[in-house]
Amino acid sequence: MRYLPLSAADRADMLGVIGAADIDALFADVPAAARLAAPIALPRHAGEAAVERALGRMAARNRAAGAGPFFCGAGAYRHHVPASVDHLIQRSEFLTSYTPYQPEIAQGTLQVLFEFQTQVAALTGLPVANASMYDGSTACAEAVLMATRVTRRRKAVLSGGLHPHYGATTHTLAHSAGVQVARLPAAVDAEAVVIAAIDADTACVVVQTPNVFGTVTDVSAIAQAAHAAGALLIVVTTEAVAYGLLKSPGEMGADIAVGEGQSIGNGLSFGGPYVGLFACTEKLLRQAPGRLCGETVDAEGRRGFVLTLSTREQHIRRDKATSNICTNSGLCALAFSIHMSLLGGAGLEKLARINHARALRARDALAAIRGVEILTGRFFNEFAVRLPRDAASFVEALAARDVLAGVPFSRLDPRAGLDDVLLVCATETTTDEDIQGLAEALNAELAA
Amino acid sequence: MTMLNVGRPTRPIGVLAPEAPAGHGKGLAQDEPLIFELDRWGKTGVDFDGEDDDLAAADLDGLIRTEAPALPGLSEPETMRHYVRLSQKNHAIDLALYPLGSCTMKHNPRLGEKMARLAGFADLHPLQPQSTVQGALEVMDALAHWLTTLTGMPAVALSPKAGAHGELCGLLAIRAAHEARGDARRTVLVPTSAHGTNPASAALVGYEVREIAQTAGGHVDLADLAAQLGPEVAAVMVTNPNTCGLFEREVLEISRLTHAAGAYFYCDGANFNAIVGRVRPADLGVDAMHINLHKTFSTPHGGGGPGAGPVVLSAALAPYAPAPWLVRDGDRLRLEEHGDGGASLGRVCAFHGQMGMYVRALAYMMSHGSDGLRQVAEDAVLNANYIKARLSGVMSAAFPDGPCMHEALFDDAWLEGIGVTTLDFAKAMIDAGFHPMTMYFPLVVHGAMLIEPTETESRRELDRFCDTLLELAAAAKAGEVERFKGAPFHAPLRRLDETLAARRPRLRWTPPAA
Numbered sequence: 001m002r003y004l005p006l007s008a009a010d011r012a013d014m015l016g017v018i019g020a021a022d023i024d025a026l027f028a029d030v031p032a033a034a035r036l037a038a039p040i041a042l043p044r045h046a047g048e049a050a051v052e053r054a055l056g057r058m059a060a061r062n063r064a065a066g067a068g069p070f071f072c073g074a075g076a077y078r079h080h081v082p083a084s085v086d087h088l089i090q091r092s093e094f095l096t097s098y099t100p101y102q103p104e105i106a107q108g109t110l111q112v113l114f115e116f117q118t119q120v121a122a123l124t125g126l127p128v129a130n131a132s133m134y135d136g137s138t139a140c141a142e143a144v145l146m147a148t149r150v151t152r153r154r155k156a157v158l159s160g161g162l163h164p165h166y167g168a169t170t171h172t173l174a175h176s177a178g179v180q181v182a183r184l185p186a187a188v189d190a191e192a193v194v195i196a197a198i199d200a201d202t203a204c205v206v207v208q209t210p211n212v213f214g215t216v217t218d219v220s221a222i223a224q225a226a227h228a229a230g231a232l233l234i235v236v237t238t239e240a241v242a243y244g245l246l247k248s249p250g251e252m253g254a255d256i257a258v259g260e261g262q263s264i265g266n267g268l269s270f271g272g273p274y275v276g277l278f279a280c281t282e283k284l285l286r287q288a289p290g291r292l293c294g295e296t297v298d299a300e301g302r303r304g305f306v307l308t309l310s311t312r313e314q315h316i317r318r319d320k321a322t323s324n325i326c327t328n329s330g331l332c333a334l335a336f337s338i339h340m341s342l343l344g345g346a347g348l349e350k351l352a353r354i355n356h357a358r359a360l361r362a363r364d365a366l367a368a369i370r371g372v373e374i375l376t377g378r379f380f381n382e383f384a385v386r387l388p389r390d391a392a393s394f395v396e397a398l399a400a401r402d403v404l405a406g407v408p409f410s411r412l413d414p415r416a417g418l419d420d421v422l423l424v425c426a427t428e429t430t431t432d433e434d435i436q437g438l439a440e441a442l443n444a445e446l447a448a
Numbered sequence: 449m450t451m452l453n454v455g456r457p458t459r460p461i462g463v464l465a466p467e468a469p470a471g472h473g474k475g476l477a478q479d480e481p482l483i484f485e486l487d488r489w490g491k492t493g494v495d496f497d498g499e500d501d502d503l504a505a506a507d508l509d510g511l512i513r514t515e516a517p518a519l520p521g522l523s524e525p526e527t528m529r530h531y532v533r534l535s536q537k538n539h540a541i542d543l544a545l546y547p548l549g550s551c552t553m554k555h556n557p558r559l560g561e562k563m564a565r566l567a568g569f570a571d572l573h574p575l576q577p578q579s580t581v582q583g584a585l586e587v588m589d590a591l592a593h594w595l596t597t598l599t600g601m602p603a604v605a606l607s608p609k610a611g612a613h614g615e616l617c618g619l620l621a622i623r624a625a626h627e628a629r630g631d632a633r634r635t636v637l638v639p640t641s642a643h644g645t646n647p648a649s650a651a652l653v654g655y656e657v658r659e660i661a662q663t664a665g666g667h668v669d670l671a672d673l674a675a676q677l678g679p680e681v682a683a684v685m686v687t688n689p690n691t692c693g694l695f696e697r698e699v700l701e702i703s704r705l706t707h708a709a710g711a712y713f714y715c716d717g718a719n720f721n722a723i724v725g726r727v728r729p730a731d732l733g734v735d736a737m738h739i740n741l742h743k744t745f746s747t748p749h750g751g752g753g754p755g756a757g758p759v760v761l762s763a764a765l766a767p768y769a770p771a772p773w774l775v776r777d778g779d780r781l782r783l784e785e786h787g788d789g790g791a792s793l794g795r796v797c798a799f800h801g802q803m804g805m806y807v808r809a810l811a812y813m814m815s816h817g818s819d820g821l822r823q824v825a826e827d828a829v830l831n832a833n834y835i836k837a838r839l840s841g842v843m844s845a846a847f848p849d850g851p852c853m854h855e856a857l858f859d860d861a862w863l864e865g866i867g868v869t870t871l872d873f874a875k876a877m878i879d880a881g882f883h884p885m886t887m888y889f890p891l892v893v894h895g896a897m898l899i900e901p902t903e904t905e906s907r908r909e910l911d912r913f914c915d916t917l918l919e920l921a922a923a924a925k926a927g928e929v930e931r932f933k934g935a936p937f938h939a940p941l942r943r944l945d946e947t948l949a950a951r952r953p954r955l956r957w958t959p960p961a962a
Contacts, residue, residue: 001820003555005906006827014830014907018837018851026829026851027726029695034731042597045817048559055811058590059568061583063576072573075798082494084524086565089750092542093535096556098883099752100538101548103946104939105878108538109751112531115483118956122517128955134609134754137798145652165798172770172794176620176653216511245505247513260798269564270584271574271799272609273754285953291752296949299934299942308949314612314648315889319657324648327610327742331750338531341483344521347492356508357501378508399577407575414786428496 001045065268065404066429069437071362073382073425074212074407075136075163075238076271077263079351080429085265085338089331099291099330103306104298109330110305113293116337122345123243124257125250126279130290131307132333133276133325136260137166140206140236141173142289142323143256143278147204147232148179149287149322155180155201157231160190161211163238164413170206179203186409186416188213188375188384195225202229204256208236209246212412213423214379216246223253232256232284240264240277240336241427242380244345244352249279256280264348265339266332275332286312289323351428355381358426365439366424371446375421382425384409391422394445403441477940480533483520484957492521537940538751539883545905545913549855549886549898550643550691552721552743557815560747560808569807574799578782584803585781589774591806594813595739595758598821599720600730603766605773606758607801611718614738614757615649615685617770620793621736621761622683622712623653624768628791631710633682639668641691641890646716655682662892666692666847666857668702677709687716688732689723691890692847693832693855693898703733712736712765720744721902722829722854725822735762741802745809756805767791772800827903828854831910835899838914842921846893854902860895868924870895872932879931879938880916 006014011023020026027035046054065078072078089095093108100106100113113131120129133139144156156179158167164186171181184190184197191207198205205226210216223233235249237259249257259277266274280288286309294308314321343351359381366372366385376383387394391408398405409421426435473479505512522530539546546553564570572584588606595604605621608614619636626633636650639660647657661672668686677684684706688696696702706713715729715737721744729737741747742755749755761769771787771794783800816824829851836845836856844862860870874884874897886898901910923931936942 001816001823003557003815004820004823004827004903005909006830006903010907011827011830014834018830018833020833020851023826023830026826026833026853027695027723028851029697029853030723030727031697031700031732033700034727036726036728039818039822040597040725040728042594042818043814045820046814048815051559051811051814052563054814055563055587055807056566058583058586059563059566061586062568062572063580064567064571065573065576066567066571070573072575074575076574078571078573082524084527088528088531088535090561091532091535093538093540094531094751095561095748096541096553097538097751098546098548098551098553098749102539102874102878102884103944104875104936104941105537105539105883106751107940108534108536111480111482111534111537112751114955114957118482118484119519121956122519125513131752134613135797138609138613138796163798165795168771168795169797172620172796173616173652175794176623178654216508218511243517245508245513246511248517251513267570268573269570270572270581270803272797272802273756273804275754285955292953292955294949295954296945298944302941304941304944306944306946306949308946308953308955311950314644316644317648318644319647319651321644321648321651324612324616324645324652325610326612326643326645327740327749327753327755329754330752331748332754334751338527340519341522341530342493342524342527343519344488344490344492345517345519346490347494347496347521348519349516350492350496350503351494353503353505354496354501356505357503360507361501378511380508396577396579399580404573404576404580411575411785 069403069434071406071424071426071438072404074412074423075165075260076268077239077427078268078429079263079427081265081267081339082342085335088338089335094334100307103304107304110293112334112337114295114305116333117293119337119340120277120279124279125248126257127282128285129279130288131293132329133278133290134329135272135274135276136238136258137169139258139276139278140166141170143234143258144170144174144204144206145177146287146289147234150284151203151230151232153201153203154178155203157197157202157205158183159194159207160184160186161213161215162206162208162236163212166236186413186418188215191217194222198225198229198231200229202231204232204234206234206236210239210242210380210382213384214376214382216378216380218247218252220252234258239380241352241355244348245356246380255284261336265335273329273332275329275336287322290325290328354428358428358430359383362424362426362435365435369439369442381427382423385422385424387420387422390419397445398441401441403438405438477536478533480530482957483522483530486520486522486526488520488522493523493527544882545901545909546883547885547899547901549900550718552900552902554746554902555904556746556748557812559815560811563811564804564807582781585774585783587806587810589781591810595760598724599760600728601760602763603761603769604758605761605769607770607797608738608757608759609797609802610753610755611738611740611757612645612649613796614759615645616652617796618714618736618738618759619649619653619683621765621768624791624793625765626682633680635681637676637681637684639686641892642685642687643691643716643718646685666694667696667698670698670701673702674705677705677711681709681711683712683714685714685716687719689719689853693852693857694847695853699732718743719854722825724825725818726825735765741805741809745812747805747808754802756802768793770794770796824903831901831903831905832856834910835901835914839917842918855898855900857893858897859893866924867929868932870897872935873924875935876920876932878936880920882913882916
């Protein structure tokens with residue numbers, strides 16, 4: 001077995017050193033009734049070539065996003081990731097290291113986390129960012145719980161523009177913690193009715209911009225209303241490239257910003273692993289979940305970095321911790337940080353503008369099609385359209401024409417009564433030929 | 449051009465090394481500033497296509513940030529240097545044994561990296577039509593088959609994103625199951641030796657946490673468990689093998705008592721790597737157990753994630769599993785993403801979980817096969833017992849009688865009166881080329897040193913490790929306290945001031961005051 005260095009002779013010899021008669025003697029504490037005498041009924045070991053063949057066959061049964069016209073977004077976005085990013089994250093010292101608990105021999109990872117936190121803080125416009133969460137949805141749920149701890153209130157108001165998976169994830173966690181969750185109805189301009197839902201029991205308001213229908217909103221007025229009622233504002237962003245162009249959550253008055261960082265540095269990977277971004281105001285720092293990396297000095301006065309404020313965390317505080325999170329998304333955060341280091345603020349802005357321009361072009365192409373109604377007014381790189389009939393069946397029909405036309409809203413929330421709504425996303429990877437392919441396929445399908 | 453060396457061979461010269469010039473590095477180890485100190489403000493290291501687009505974004509007037517994010521952009525060569533230099537300041541499993549107990553730092557097969565990067569997996573959107581992702585669903589189905597077969601459990605929820613997330617998911621299922629019967633139980637029992645995530649997860653789900661005592665032999669105290677069980681107890685969470693590296697030999701009695709009290713038996717599966725292929729958790733009476741794919745099935749730890757924490761569930765808990773789950777319709781697979789009308793606890797994350805980890809874990813399982821996985825457990829246990837046997841004469845094993853499982857636990861009794869602490873000893877290991885073991889955990893053992901070698905260490909590396917520790921131990925006992933008190937001396941940095949970091953948190957770079 002290629003991954004097991006011990007030989008039969010090693011094993012026999014080591015058993016001798018231990019003073020055990022055989023390997024079974026080392027498993028003596030297992031109750032006799034639970035000992036398996038023979039290997040479990042599963043395939044036996046296989047060489048690399050055989051495993052590659054089997055998994056390669058499975059991979060080949062999928063239609064890769066890049067294999068043709070592709071317009072899916074809704075919380076996961078296809079962007080170009082520079083080749084150097086994937087090369088660097090496969091460096092053994094990053095890939096095969098553990099959480100940096102021994103800072104003297106983990107400065108590589110720690111400095112990256114410090115740079116990552118600085119980047120996330122700059123993007124979100126807030127002073128403090130943590131070292132990552134599992135993904136945007138769990139970051140959102142943790143932000144809501146944090147707001148209830150800070151305000152000592154037990155109600156969260158979730159905008160109808162919030163990604164339904166984020167709403168569902170937040171609901172699961174908040175419900176078990178005894179927090180009441182008010183999810184407002186899904187609507188393209190759902191932010192307009194959020195303020196009316198804030199009351200004296202509200203711990204936090206959760207709004208997403210660009211929202212799940214693509215609508216971009218200046219949420220400053222919602223921030224003011226929330227603050228006037230003693231509630232916190234949590235701003236969610238599922239498309240991190242938008243940070244390059246749009247007003248930052250901090251600039252609009254957010255107390256907590258959470259985001260999905262996948263767009264920067266990380267591929268689609270069928271939904272995971274991704275990287276949750278989490279930033280907040282200074283005042284809220286000690287209630288924040290997750291790991292924090294801080295600057296300090298070593299015994300000779302040289303600058304170094306350590307994990308810090310760990311008295312918030314599960315391994316110290318156990319049932320009084322601010323979260324149960326342990327493993328987070330270290331390597332995805334590294335990929336994010338490397339890609340962001342290449343882009344810089346200027347590059348991210350340019351990338352964001354290109355995304356926006358591509359989406360406008362897609363919008364214009366679809367707007368010209370009879371039977372297609374553009375629903376989203378002001379958007380970043382994603383917008384909603386209304387089709388003459390059920391969007392899911394349209395998407396299936398277009399997939400048969402090798403065009404992945406977008407995400408039917410009913411896929412995210414079948415109960416919203418928005419079955420004819422399709423979410424369409426374009427990025428810098430979307431070519432004019434792709435847009436033309438989508439338009440032609442839609443035309444053909446509408447004519448059919 | 450290469451330098452002409454002919455006729456000028458170098459040879460060692462007996463001259464003492466002068467101090468390295470300050471501020472630029474030492475030998476091949478380069479100093480590296482922060483990206484913010486590289487003078488790349490306003491620049492970018494990415495070239496963009498599509499220059500014919502109108503980039504004015506006039507339609508977003510009033511919604512645009514006043515200026516681009518204040519972040520530097522490095523060219524590709526600068527980027528490579530920056531991260532390669534940083535990487536060299538890290539220890540890694542590819543460099544040497546990484547004996548962190550409870551963490552399972554084993555070799556990460558590169559086949560998994562290669563497979564996860566196939567375009568059919570890596571470049572796949574989670575919300576593409578399901579007809580276009582049948583191969584991805586096949587991966588999930590195959591992984592589920594391996595996990596349920598290896599554990600003997602009827603169901604698995606794949607989506608949790610790490611071990612602690614799996615704990616949360618399992619406890620949510622337990623809570624949902626009790627609530628479905630109108631049985632509002634408030635308490636979860638957790639041994640004092642448990643991972644911190646156990647009580648933290650229970651608290652997150654709204655449970656009160658009570659601790660179960662441990663026997664002098666390092667096992668769950670059955671009498672205390674029996675005394676604490678009652679109608680208010682929702683679940684008992686036990687790690688098995690436990691965090692002392694011991695198999696809970698009374699596990700069948702633990703599960704019997706738990707079930708008799710109407711509670712569920714949650715097993716923390718962080719140490720499943722010690723028993724995979726030799727013991728099925730279902731045969732121990734387990735109701736729910738998370739499996740850290742990044743431990744037992746060796747997806748890379750990546751400096752702190754990402755991991756994956758699927759939870760296997762008993763028939764009693766399976767109806768409460770989170771969405772999504774797989775359904776087979778004839779020869780097609782379908783993801784049920786909403787769990788309409790069912791008892792599902794809801795969603796624990798967006799999309800379908802850690803696909804990238806599923807592919808890697810499946811590659812690992814297929815490579816090892818059922819025979820290889822059994823050998824994994826045996827070699828992991830053999831290696832730990834070998835270390836325990838080799839070090840026990842000098843260091844004090846916390847539980848000297850009988851074998852350990854996959855990790856060897858020592859206490860600090862052997863250091864008493866020397867003036868060297870567990871921390872000092874661990875830091876001195878760094879100077880000798882090894883990452884320290886897990887220190888001061890489990891909390892129930894004084895000055896704990898928890899060593900987990902895993903099955904992927906050779907006899908030679910184990911001996912190198914043991915020889916090093918024995919040599920260090922001899923130095924400590926000989927009174928060479930200075931070697932320990934100030935350690936490490938040879939790492940990229942000396943000991944760091946963690947108190948300062950916490951007292952005056954600096955969590956991001958800020959421009960130096962003008």
